[in-house]
Amino acid sequence: MTHYRLEIRVRPRPGLLDPQGKAVHNSLVALGWEGVHDVRVGKAILIDMEAESAAAAREAAEAMCRKLLANPVTEDYEVVSAEALEGAGS
Amino acid sequence: MTHYRLEIRVRPRPGLLDPQGKAVHNSLVALGWEGVHDVRVGKAILIDMEAESAAAAREAAEAMCRKLLANPVTEDYEVVSAEALEGAGS
Numbered sequence: 001m002t003h004y005r006l007e008i009r010v011r012p013r014p015g016l017l018d019p020q021g022k023a024v025h026n027s028l029v030a031l032g033w034e035g036v037h038d039v040r041v042g043k044a045i046l047i048d049m050e051a052e053s054a055a056a057a058r059e060a061a062e063a064m065c066r067k068l069l070a071n072p073v074t075e076d077y078e079v080v081s082a083e084a085l086e087g088a089g090s
Numbered sequence: 091m092t093h094y095r096l097e098i099r100v101r102p103r104p105g106l107l108d109p110q111g112k113a114v115h116n117s118l119v120a121l122g123w124e125g126v127h128d129v130r131v132g133k134a135i136l137i138d139m140e141a142e143s144a145a146a147a148r149e150a151a152e153a154m155c156r157k158l159l160a161n162p163v164t165e166d167y168e169v170v171s172a173e174a175l176e177g178a179g180s
Contacts, residue, residue, distance in 0.1 A: 001125070003127075009134045010134070011134065011136070021135075024135070024158070024159070027158055028137075028154060028158065031154075031157060031158065033139065033150060033154065035091070035139045035140035035141060035150075036137060036138070036139045037093075037138040037139060037140070038136075038137070038138040039135065039136070039137050039138075040135070040136040041133055041134075041135050041136075042133070042134040042135075042136070043131055043132070043133065043134060044099045044100070044101065044131075044132040044133060044134040045111075045114070045129065045130070045131050045132075046101070046128075046129070046130040046131075046132070047118075047126060047128070047129050048126070048127040048128040048129075049123065049125045049126045049127060050125035050127070051125060060123060060125075064118060064121075064123065067121060068114070068117055068118065068121065069114070
């Protein structure tokens with residue numbers, strides 16, 4: 001078993017309302033950044049786990065997104081990277 | 091002025107408590123992913139804005155992080171990319 005660090009991004013789907021993004025957008029404009037057209041706020045999730053291979057780690061991450069991390073109706077997810085942590089003890 | 095898409099990542103600092111990450115970690119273990127050692131949950135922010143250059147867009151993004159997007163005491167931020175959107179109308 002090898003230690004992997006998985007990076008996952010979960011984002012509100014294009015076209016769907018993103019109230020948090022809207023609030024940040026309004027605040028940025030109020031602070032003077034009037035060139036800002038749009039803001040979307042999603043989640044950046046980092047998972048450290050044991051797996052047999054990078055492919056197995058990615059597969060586990062996809063399953064985690066489907067089961068827990070992302071709302072399939074309103075959010076898109078992407079497993080950005082699965083990096084082996086060599087010699088990591090924890 | 092060119093249209094840029096900025097990608098920003100905001101993360102709880104290493105060593106600081108991350109209650110959301112802890113909750114996700116516990117849920118993943120309860121769902122059977124016992125190889126998971128650690129989970130950290132941060133924000134993935136996408137900003138569309140007008141700027142003179144990619145450097146100016148990145149500089150604006152750094153200022154936004156310092157002023158609004160990240161809590162400097164508990165979070166680290168990174169401007170992951172500043173990509174020019176050619177021919178984009180909106």
